[in-house]
Amino acid sequence: MKLEIKDYCVRCGMCEDLYPEVFHLNVPEDRIDIKYDEIPPELEEKALGAIADCAVGAIFKK
Amino acid sequence: MQNLKVDIVVMGSGGAGLTAAVTALDYGASVACFEKRPFQAGSVSNCAIGVTAVKNDPRYQAAAFNSIFNYTNYNGDPGVIKAWINNTWRILPFMDKVGAKYKLRAELPLEKVGKGEAGGFPPQTRIGDAYYMIGRGKGHGSAIVALQSRRYFEAHGGQFFVDTPIVDIFTEGGKVCGVLAKHNKTGEEYKVECKAVIVASGGFGNDREMIKKYIGHNYTDNNCSNGGDVLFNFFPTETMTGDGHKLCWKLGGAKGGMGINGHNLVPGPGIIGNTPWIAYDETRVMEEQPYFWVNKNGERFVDESQSSNHMAMGTSIARQPGKMGYIIYDDDTREYLETHGPDFEYFIFQAEHLHDIKGQFERLAKLGNEHAFMTDTLEELADKAGIDKEGLLKNVARYNYYCDQGRDGDFSKDPKFMRPVRKGPFYALRVFNAGYSTVGGIKVNGRMEVINDDGKPIPGLYSAGDCMVGELWGNPPVGGIGNYSHALGFGFTAADSACEYIGIKEEEL
Ligand SMILES: Cc1cc2nc3c(=O)[nH]c(=O)nc-3n(C[C@H](O)[C@H](O)[C@H](O)COP(=O)(O)OP(=O)(O)OC[C@H]3O[C@@H](n4cnc5c(N)ncnc54)[C@H](O)[C@@H]3O)c2cc1C
Numbered sequence: 001m002k003l004e005i006k007d008y009c010v011r012c013g014m015c016e017d018l019y020p021e022v023f024h025l026n027v028p029e030d031r032i033d034i035k036y037d038e039i040p041p042e043l044e045e046k047a048l049g050a051i052a053d054c055a056v057g058a059i060f061k062k
Numbered sequence: 063m064q065n066l067k068v069d070i071v072v073m074g075s076g077g078a079g080l081t082a083a084v085t086a087l088d089y090g091a092s093v094a095c096f097e098k099r100p101f102q103a104g105s106v107s108n109c110a111i112g113v114t115a116v117k118n119d120p121r122y123q124a125a126a127f128n129s130i131f132n133y134t135n136y137n138g139d140p141g142v143i144k145a146w147i148n149n150t151w152r153i154l155p156f157m158d159k160v161g162a163k164y165k166l167r168a169e170l171p172l173e174k175v176g177k178g179e180a181g182g183f184p185p186q187t188r189i190g191d192a193y194y195m196i197g198r199g200k201g202h203g204s205a206i207v208a209l210q211s212r213r214y215f216e217a218h219g220g221q222f223f224v225d226t227p228i229v230d231i232f233t234e235g236g237k238v239c240g241v242l243a244k245h246n247k248t249g250e251e252y253k254v255e256c257k258a259v260i261v262a263s264g265g266f267g268n269d270r271e272m273i274k275k276y277i278g279h280n281y282t283d284n285n286c287s288n289g290g291d292v293l294f295n296f297f298p299t300e301t302m303t304g305d306g307h308k309l310c311w312k313l314g315g316a317k318g319g320m321g322i323n324g325h326n327l328v329p330g331p332g333i334i335g336n337t338p339w340i341a342y343d344e345t346r347v348m349e350e351q352p353y354f355w356v357n358k359n360g361e362r363f364v365d366e367s368q369s370s371n372h373m374a375m376g377t378s379i380a381r382q383p384g385k386m387g388y389i390i391y392d393d394d395t396r397e398y399l400e401t402h403g404p405d406f407e408y409f410i411f412q413a414e415h416l417h418d419i420k421g422q423f424e425r426l427a428k429l430g431n432e433h434a435f436m437t438d439t440l441e442e443l444a445d446k447a448g449i450d451k452e453g454l455l456k457n458v459a460r461y462n463y464y465c466d467q468g469r470d471g472d473f474s475k476d477p478k479f480m481r482p483v484r485k486g487p488f489y490a491l492r493v494f495n496a497g498y499s500t501v502g503g504i505k506v507n508g509r510m511e512v513i514n515d516d517g518k519p520i521p522g523l524y525s526a527g528d529c530m531v532g533e534l535w536g537n538p539p540v541g542g543i544g545n546y547s548h549a550l551g552f553g554f555t556a557a558d559s560a561c562e563y564i565g566i567k568e569e570e571l
């Protein structure tokens with residue numbers, strides 16, 4: 001599974017708070033980093049959680 | 063270089079900017095909105111869970127006006143106060159229009175205007191019905207309002223530029239005639255001819271010089287690592303460098319009252335995450351509690367039951383030596399908190415549980431947090447935390463005496479919050495005044511026209527939101543707040559006035 005984040009993400013960093021294994025709020029670059037190009041199977045559930053939880057629906061499966 | 067021509071340019075896409083942009087567009091203006099960050103929303107990306115709206119009824123509006131004007135000791139600008147209050151009812155139809163959802167949290171009866179619980183702020187500021195914006199997933203609703211506003215704006219012909227700060231505003235014959243914006247990454251320049259500019263660029267929480275010069279505090283980062291005295295950088299605020307202030311002042315705009323949108327906060331790693339509304343750490347909740355607070359001389363300085371009135375706590379902490387305070391508990395209170403639950407819980411910083419306070423203090427120490435202390439004796443606590451020992455022991459004894467008497471002889475605190483400090487281990491958190499952002503700086507009148515020192519408007523120049531909200535509260539702004547309701551109320555007003563100025567809306571008397 002691959003993830004992408006749409007440009008309208010508001011950089012609230014909630015995905016990092018909830019799923020730090022998958023996301024990182026990169027403050028200097030003002031963007032969210034996804035830690036894996038291909039989400040490892042054991043983290044897929046967390047990735048799906050983030051898709052559901054995101055503040056503006058900016059996280060998508062690629 | 064790209065050349066554009068529009069009626070109105072909006073600087074910033076926070077609550078104020080987007081509301082002004084959408085409103086002006088709907089009056090029929092051509093509008094371009096420039097945003098410095100790579101996305102919309104401004105400060106609300108990090109919060110704004112709720113919004114206040116005063117009913118569109120002269121009785122409610124008058125009561126709200128009287129409460130706020132009186133609260134500012136008649137130092138706030140009456141026109142600005144009215145502009146906010148009398149436009150808040152428009153928030154709900156605005157949300158309907160852009161497709162954002164909200165829910166009534168608490169309706170305020172007329173006789174309660176200016177009284178009662180104000181969710182972290184003084185009772186006099188509780189002047190309208192409280193609404194929640196309904197969020198998506200686990201997020202907050204204002205992020206959705208911003209996204210929907212942007213979508214509405216773009217879908218209706220508004221031109222929206224991200225990553226493209228406005229770097230200059232031009233005038234001709236004293237009237238605003240254009241702006242220059244420059245893309246952060248590509249360096250591409252946009253020269254825009256326009257008739258009016260609405261400056262909605264937020265605060266200057268990331269400009270240390272401005273903070274020192276205009277508010278008199280030393281900026282510090284989240285860890286208090288540079289020994290400053292006001293925390294600013296606990297949420298990303300890089301773009302908040304007072305760009306709009308500087309441009310308005312350059313064009314002759316007067317300086318308005320400036321202050322901090324403040325509250326109490328323990329600094330350092332492990333206290334809060336990126337998103338304040340996600341339960342992150344129990345210590346954040348412990349700093350809400352109304353028990354025993356002292357300054358570094360060991361003296362109490364406030365009725366601690368104000369601890370959920372964040373602004374009051376922030377301001378009173380800032381008055382103490384070293385601009386810091388300490389919250390102290392004993393082990394009985396720890397046990398009480400873990401079994402009974404917290405007495406106060408701020409609706410934004412909720413804890414799911416308080417079940418291991420000792421463990422939390424140990425964890426903070428491991429993370430390198432230098433502001434949380436746990437010791438067996440009060441003497442050790444004073445040494446470790448840097449509190450005057452004699453003062454602390456004396457005042458603990460005095461406070462314990464009051465607790466036993468059931469009467470607070472110093473601050474008349476409600477006896478139910480009088481919990482003695484007797485049984486070790488003892489716990490202390492060092493607490494500072496923290497700024498969400500800054501308040502005010504651009505002087506406007508009740509039409510949101512930027513005015514000069516003589517009170518005369520600079521034709522075509524308007525401002526809305528955190529950058530001018532100091533005018534609500536006087537100079538210096540009495541316990542100033544800049545919030546989402548202000549941003550929206552002023553956003554409507556700025557759009558109304560700009561559209562009247564360019565002749566597409568009739569002026570209202
Ligand atoms: C952490 C936090 C929690 C808060 N919680 C609440 C709450 O619960 N309830 C509440 O009502 N309020 C809350 N507030 C306050 C509220 O969010 C703000 O008062 C309000 O959103 C300010 O709106 P604004 O449009 O004036 O400014 P902002 O939202 O700050 O928008 C200003 C915009 O201008 C942009 N900008 C800056 N310079 C330029 C430039 N040169 N060119 C173009 N664009 C520029 C910025 O990038 C930013 O996007 C909170 C604020 C913070 C920071």
Ligand code: SF4
Pocket residue numbers: 005008009010011012013014015016032053054055056057058059
């Ligand atoms: S939760 Fe969504 S909006 Fe917030 S930072 Fe993560 S991806 Fe962006």
